[in-house]
Amino acid sequence: MARAATDDTALFEYALRLGDNCLILGHRVSEWCGHSPVLEEDIALANVALDLIGQTQLWLGLAGEIEGQWREGGGRSADDLAFLRDAGAFRNLLLVEQPNGDFGKTLARQFLFDAWHNAMLGALQGSADKRAAEIAEKAAKEVAYHLNRSRDLVVRLGDGTAESHSRMQRALDDLWFYTGELFLADEVDAAMLAAGIGPDLDDIRAQWDAEIDRTLKQATLRRPDSGHVQKGGKRGVHSEHLGYVLAEMQFLQRAYPGARW
Template sequence: MLLDDKFIYLLRMGDNALVLSQRLSEWCGKGPAFEEDMALTNTALDLIGQARMWLSYAGEVEGRGRDEDALAFCRDAHDFTNLLLVEQPNGDYADTLVRQFFFDVWHHLTLDALTRSADDRIADIASKAIKEVAYHLRRSSDLVVRLGDGTAESRRRVQDAIDELWMFTGEMFKADETEELLAAQGLACDPASLKDAWLAMVGEVFDEATLTVPAGEWMQKGGKQGRHGEHLGLLLAEMQFLQRAYPNASW
């Protein structure tokens, strides 16, 4: 069963990057400033490249002949295993920024742990991806500080986004049997072990940005097990349209 669990874990890593990349690509040509438009697009490109690496390896482990394209474009919403956080709508720029910041902190901590995976391929992918994600984290952290400690309007919008998205952060640290098994084998990290470091990093940025960590403890969950809201279905309808309309089409 270890191979099945490894496939699931690789799928989760790939789906997180894929879905967030699609969300960020929706900003292309609509960014609040030219520099930010380019930055969001480049981050999306980084994530799509990471998704390809994870999903390609997942297809090899599964052994059913599905490559990264088949896994990306030929699965239904209930087959996706991404965190609920990354599928949340873009909203205004503050919503997009806070979603990115929460994910970047978790992503960087996770990839850092995976660079020490007993699986050489996982460690190699993580080592490549973390170089890009380090930039993502620096950028989102800096923008949270700039807007949080900026005007009254920018601070209000960022704080509202934090309060709205906080309930999607707990899922990042909720381990299930797959993650527990792979962590015991040294292949993956126990997500629960990342929580304290994540809270410390988020708290440090919020302190500098004069923002407040929400007090709410109730958290949404289920994305990793394929239970999603309507947002993912709408996202996939657009992302998968061409392949669904013209199966096996190629350029």
């Protein structure tokens, strides 16, 4: 049975969100290339960035395919969606666009996202949309590695020296109020849940909470107090940081439209 146009629009938005998260975080992580504290981390972070950009191609490719079903002139390519949208058209979570800061802050951001991403992909493998389920199955293998790596480093630094502990705690405190947006469901999430395509974010939160609490206990880190939730990214309202990311990421395509290698 063909899906209604409104459902297609919701699935398009949903795929955009998943793809934009990977794209913006992938770009952020790539900024460490050549600047990491040790060579091993330089290589590891570059590989994480490449994984995320590869996942971007899949999710934005799906978004373009869906868009082609109802947009006059066909859907946009993954490259067009990545390089030819302004900040207000991006649907990524605010967490992933936050600046790298020091190595501890980068790791805290990565871990907070990885714990959510891993739970989301696990649930999406059972999606009623075969295309989404296949992407999730492929991406889940990579993200399981991302989570294992970021979890291990958070524990090692949190339970390390006084300096590494204080930096990890400060990073968590700074980033915590962006995590609430991970679980704020809106009409798109509700439509995907009703269609059996996306998971219940309350279930994802329960898994995320368990992972966070278990890891922070091992790391001797304090879970920040719940408080204000910063939101807006899922509907295109972003922090000032996204504009700087896009200015760098989109420069070549904006300066030389249609340029190819």
